[in-house]
Amino acid sequence: MADIAAKRLTKTLDSIVLRQKTLQEDCKEEVASALLDAWSLVDMCHRIRELIHGMPGLSAKKQPEVRIFLQSTGQVETLRNYVQHFRNGIPKSPTPSSPLWGTLSWSPTDDPMACYTIFTGNIIPGVTAPTLAFDTHKSKFSSRIILFAGDSAIDLDLIAEQMSKMKTWTVKWLEQKKNVKLVKGKTLIWSFRMLPTGKE
Numbered sequence: 495m496a497d498i499a500a501k502r503l504t505k506t507l508d509s510i511v512l513r514q515k516t517l518q519e520d521c522k523e524e525v526a527s528a529l530l531d532a533w534s535l536v537d538m539c540h541r542i543r544e545l546i547h548g549m550p551g552l553s554a555k556k557q558p559e560v561r562i563f564l565q566s567t568g569q570v571e572t573l574r575n576y577v578q579h580f581r582n583g584i585p586k587s588p589t590p591s592s593p594l595w596g597t598l599s600w601s602p603t604d605d606p607m608a609c610y611t612i613f614t615g616n617i618i619p620g621v622t623a624p625t626l627a628f629d630t631h632k633s634k635f636s637s638r639i640i641l642f643a644g645d646s647a648i649d650l651d652l653i654a655e656q657m658s659k660m661k662t663w664t665v666k667w668l669e670q671k672k673n674v675k676l677v678k679g680k681t682l683i684w685s686f687r688m689l690p691t692g693k694e
Contacts, residue, residue: 496538496661500654503531503639504603511602511610525612532598532641532650533577539567539653540574542660551671559663566656569648576644596643597623601635609635 506528510521546552546560554561577595595614602608611625624642626635639650668674 496535496654496657499531499534499538500650503528503535503650506531507598507600507610507639508603510612511605511608514610528598528612529595529614532639533595535650535653535657536570536573536577536641536648539570539657542657543567543570546660552667557667559660563656563660567653569646570653572646573641573643573648576646592623592642592644593621596641597625598639598641599625600639601626606634 506524510524510528513521513524543564546564552560554564573596593614597611597613599609599611602610609626609628611623613621613623624647626637626640628634629636637649637651641648641650665676668676
């Protein structure tokens with residue numbers, strides 16, 4: 495699912511850019527879709543981290559692949575907790591300093607020198623938001639898609655890549671286990687139809 499969300503996010507963000515260039519400003523559905531996929535990647539990564547911590551035999555001390563994944567995705571926990579605890583965090587904030595749901599900043603696929611940023615909610619006085627950093631030595635943005643929320647930021651391309659690597663490594667690791675049998679199956683979709691009852 496993470497691979498699909500990451501690919502769909504890139505397509506959606508490129509679609510927003512195209513609409514902006516052609517002055518078709520109404521991108522509400524695309525913006526909602528992009529934010530949904532961005533936050534879905536954060537949530538999926540958090541759940542994978544939870545599974546790793548709970549899976550017998552997996553250890554960051556014993557397996558460097560696990561350690562690399564956990565270290566490179568650690569910021570996911572901060573973002574996830576920020577959203578999970580809105581209720582507790584909002585009253586403590588003296589003034590709104592950044593959009594509540596954060597900002598999503600990206601460099602389009604077909605124009606790597608441009609940068610776009612989605613600000614969620616209304617922009618009111620005092621609200622600020624970061625955007626992509628530009629590496630002047632390499633003449634490119636340091637990341638392609640970043641989600642900023644609260645005081646945290648996460649590179650969504652990096653997160654998607656790390657989840658993909660972890661999936662590949664975990665399958666290989668499980669295949670080596672004598673007491674584990676991996677079964678490849680299809681997802682089934684069941685359906686039924688209700689027939690109207692006869693009138694008496």
